[in-house]
Amino acid sequence: MRRRPFGTALAGLAAAMTLALAACGGSDTPAASSSSAGSGVTGTVNVSAAASLTESFNQIGKDFEAAYPGTKVVFNYGGSSTLAAQINQGAPADVFAAASPATMKTVTDAGNGTGTPATFVKNQLVIAVPKGNPKGVTSLGDLVKPGVKVALCAVEVPCGAAAKKALDAANVKLTPVTQETDVKAALSKVKLGEVDAALVYRTDVKAASADVDGVEFPESAGAVNAYPIVVLKNAPNATAAQAFLAYVLSDKAKAVLLAAGFQAP
Amino acid sequence: MRTQRRGTGSRAPLVLVLPAALGLLFLVLPLAGLLLRVPWTDLPSRLTEPSVLAALRLSLLTATAATAVCAALGVPLAWLLARVEFRGRKLVRALVTVPLVLPPVVGGVALLLVFGRRGLIGEWLDRAFGITLPFTTAGVIVAEAFVAMPFLVIAVEGALRGADTRYEEAAATLGASRWTTFRRVTLPLVAPGVAAGAVLCWARALGEFGATITFAGNFPGRTQTMPLAVYLALENDLDAALVLSLILLVVSVVILTSLRDRWIATP
Amino acid sequence: MTHLDTRIVATRGTFTVDIAFTAEAGEVVALLGPNGAGKTTALRALAGLLPLGEGRISIAGTTVDEPSTRTWTPPERRRVGVVFQDYLLFPHLSARENVAFGPRSRGASRSAAREQADRWLDRVGLASYSQHRPRQLSGGQAQRVALARALATEPDLLLLDEPLAALDARTRLETRSRLHKDLVGYAGTTLLVTHDPIDALVLADRLIVIEEGRIVQSGDAEAITARPRTDYVARLVGLNLYRGMSSGLSVAVDGFEFAVAEPVSGEAFVAFPPSAVAIFVTRPDGSPRNTWPATVSGIQRHGDNLRVQLDGPVKAAADITPAAAAALRLEAGQAVWAAVKATETRTYPT
Numbered sequence: 001m002r003r004r005p006f007g008t009a010l011a012g013l014a015a016a017m018t019l020a021l022a023a024c025g026g027s028d029t030p031a032a033s034s035s036s037a038g039s040g041v042t043g044t045v046n047v048s049a050a051a052s053l054t055e056s057f058n059q060i061g062k063d064f065e066a067a068y069p070g071t072k073v074v075f076n077y078g079g080s081s082t083l084a085a086q087i088n089q090g091a092p093a094d095v096f097a098a099a100s101p102a103t104m105k106t107v108t109d110a111g112n113g114t115g116t117p118a119t120f121v122k123n124q125l126v127i128a129v130p131k132g133n134p135k136g137v138t139s140l141g142d143l144v145k146p147g148v149k150v151a152l153c154a155v156e157v158p159c160g161a162a163a164k165k166a167l168d169a170a171n172v173k174l175t176p177v178t179q180e181t182d183v184k185a186a187l188s189k190v191k192l193g194e195v196d197a198a199l200v201y202r203t204d205v206k207a208a209s210a211d212v213d214g215v216e217f218p219e220s221a222g223a224v225n226a227y228p229i230v231v232l233k234n235a236p237n238a239t240a241a242q243a244f245l246a247y248v249l250s251d252k253a254k255a256v257l258l259a260a261g262f263q264a265p
Numbered sequence: 266m267r268t269q270r271r272g273t274g275s276r277a278p279l280v281l282v283l284p285a286a287l288g289l290l291f292l293v294l295p296l297a298g299l300l301l302r303v304p305w306t307d308l309p310s311r312l313t314e315p316s317v318l319a320a321l322r323l324s325l326l327t328a329t330a331a332t333a334v335c336a337a338l339g340v341p342l343a344w345l346l347a348r349v350e351f352r353g354r355k356l357v358r359a360l361v362t363v364p365l366v367l368p369p370v371v372g373g374v375a376l377l378l379v380f381g382r383r384g385l386i387g388e389w390l391d392r393a394f395g396i397t398l399p400f401t402t403a404g405v406i407v408a409e410a411f412v413a414m415p416f417l418v419i420a421v422e423g424a425l426r427g428a429d430t431r432y433e434e435a436a437a438t439l440g441a442s443r444w445t446t447f448r449r450v451t452l453p454l455v456a457p458g459v460a461a462g463a464v465l466c467w468a469r470a471l472g473e474f475g476a477t478i479t480f481a482g483n484f485p486g487r488t489q490t491m492p493l494a495v496y497l498a499l500e501n502d503l504d505a506a507l508v509l510s511l512i513l514l515v516v517s518v519v520i521l522t523s524l525r526d527r528w529i530a531t532p
Numbered sequence: 533m534t535h536l537d538t539r540i541v542a543t544r545g546t547f548t549v550d551i552a553f554t555a556e557a558g559e560v561v562a563l564l565g566p567n568g569a570g571k572t573t574a575l576r577a578l579a580g581l582l583p584l585g586e587g588r589i590s591i592a593g594t595t596v597d598e599p600s601t602r603t604w605t606p607p608e609r610r611r612v613g614v615v616f617q618d619y620l621l622f623p624h625l626s627a628r629e630n631v632a633f634g635p636r637s638r639g640a641s642r643s644a645a646r647e648q649a650d651r652w653l654d655r656v657g658l659a660s661y662s663q664h665r666p667r668q669l670s671g672g673q674a675q676r677v678a679l680a681r682a683l684a685t686e687p688d689l690l691l692l693d694e695p696l697a698a699l700d701a702r703t704r705l706e707t708r709s710r711l712h713k714d715l716v717g718y719a720g721t722t723l724l725v726t727h728d729p730i731d732a733l734v735l736a737d738r739l740i741v742i743e744e745g746r747i748v749q750s751g752d753a754e755a756i757t758a759r760p761r762t763d764y765v766a767r768l769v770g771l772n773l774y775r776g777m778s779s780g781l782s783v784a785v786d787g788f789e790f791a792v793a794e795p796v797s798g799e800a801f802v803a804f805p806p807s808a809v810a811i812f813v814t815r816p817d818g819s820p821r822n823t824w825p826a827t828v829s830g831i832q833r834h835g836d837n838l839r840v841q842l843d844g845p846v847k848a849a850a851d852i853t854p855a856a857a858a859a860l861r862l863e864a865g866q867a868v869w870a871a872v873k874a875t876e877t878r879t880y881p882t
Binding site: 079081082085088149151154156157176177178179180181185188189192193194 | 374377378381382383399400478479481482483484485488489493496497498499500503
Binding site: 429431432434435436437438439440441442445449450453454456 | 579580581606607608609610612613614620622623624625633634637638681682685
């Protein structure tokens, strides 16, 4: 049983395009297989996905396997940039889901993607504070108060770039005590109480809601991270890869992603 | 150790030479891969980048300081393990090797749980003296020392076990206290072992990444050592990462070989 | 006053050393015995490197180890100097620094310790070697530096552990006489531990022979060489030795009757040198001889002569000239007759 992956117009368009590309090797003839359930969709799909997608994609993977019996989804989670480097060095993967368009660009620029990556979800920054918000942080401006230790992501990684954008937009000159290499590391510093606040994704706060609270701030709207997904050019299992990509863009997957704190693109 | 030019035995047997050559190849090939990919033209400009120099300086400083800490604490610990019979010595010896098997990141978390702001000792340090280790250069040294100390302890303990304890007895009959004996006889006798241990320790500290990033975080000029800089560069600029790695590699090899001649050669 | 007064009881594994002896100031006493007799155990106990199980060690009137009164002085606070078997000169220090080590450890200033070291090196004739490292010294020189190092702490008791064993035969001769001279000037007690009877005889005023952890014989060189009391000592001094029951001028040893020249009664030793044993192919005639049938069990060179080991009712060693051996056509396994004149034997009570 299968639901057609036409949740929104945008997602539908992207899916149709990628499916068409997969079926016809770049020609613009509509794919005949797009409506026939289970035709050729079998085997293992290797998905390299940004670490922030871990919980959602695990669920989506399970759902996909249920929808397409005979398939198996294997995830390789990590920092987007690391994953991109692996792919560009020839790691065998079928699908790549990145946490930022910039990172995705390094893969497509290297000619390792097929077609235009589809943005399937967006993530917004929030201020993560220890449970109960002991320092009473309510805005970005509160982060520069004396005695408030803040962890940011390094600007080289997507969450750091987004944080910089937000801070610049708010015109806040913030010196963090540390520039963490990924968002989970920044969050764990909050969890362990080593810092009083960190700029992380809303999804991260949601996943760690037992230990941290999230403080929304208006400037985050200007620093939204889009998550693009693409089928890779050297995908060993292109058919199943296309099906998985289409599934990620489906309503059912979207519900899972929104529940995790992501926003619709 | 001086090499002997004239071989005394027959030619080395192939069953040993072949795996030896393979082993060497295995160790050297990744290095060759690195060298082949390095954008050599970028090298001079990268070298003079202030951020690179800051990271390099910090790396050398913290690795050296961590080695000093390891030597100051590790040599007595090795002496205790090698020379003093006490209950639970085997357990202590096993505990010493814990940082070797512990993933460095876990080591970093463990350090946070002890020396962190809410840690067992860290909280008290903060309250009593206003000292906080995480996110400071001192924190980098602590993280590196934690990970690197076993190398020194194991090397020195081995040297102490191999050393002739009768020299220590001779010193005692000459009126030397145990401390004098340790300082004037034992330590000079095991100096090559201590040097070897210190070199291992320094090299391990220099390459330390996981515990450092976890415990001390990453801040340029303060806690961003070369491995951290390399890791971050890897995020969006492979070439930069390769150049940084090469710099770290060359500097450490130059330092180690120059020290090696001075320390390890003299008995 | 007795300078060294000791009863050493120490156990190593299943082996127990139990020896008691005294020595005077200025006296050189040799502790002589085969390997494993307990000599080194005794030396280590005296130096404080091995605590006594029982007994007492008193040096120059001070008790340094007595388990029964819980008295214990660690080695660094005993006035004992040790020359170790392979000297154990600190390889990273020069000869002078080695000798200065003791005075320095006992609180002398650096310059005073150096001065003392120079003086001692001069006394052992090595003033010009003060800057040499141990590995640049010959065996004999290293031994003298070790002696200077031990004496520089001005000990009440000097312990020498096989001081010549590490040297080759030629150096040993020189070093031995040199050591003899150096010891003459030393005021304290010297205890020389050795398995070499020559060292003991040349260097010591008195010998204490120990076997299996017990003293088996003690006395001056003359007394011991003249009247050995164990096979080991007899072998050391080159005598055939037997223990038997005596009645008048005859001593019964394992069923063989030795005719002797000196009458004793009761248990007695019979001793005679190998040179006193004559070998014949046929039973010899003549009356005052001890003769017995024997089998040649071995022949070795011994100086200019050959030493023939004989099996029979009594075992004996015989020294004969190579010419005699050739005339007799001696070879292992050959049946011969052995003979010793009664006047060549020595008898003494056990």
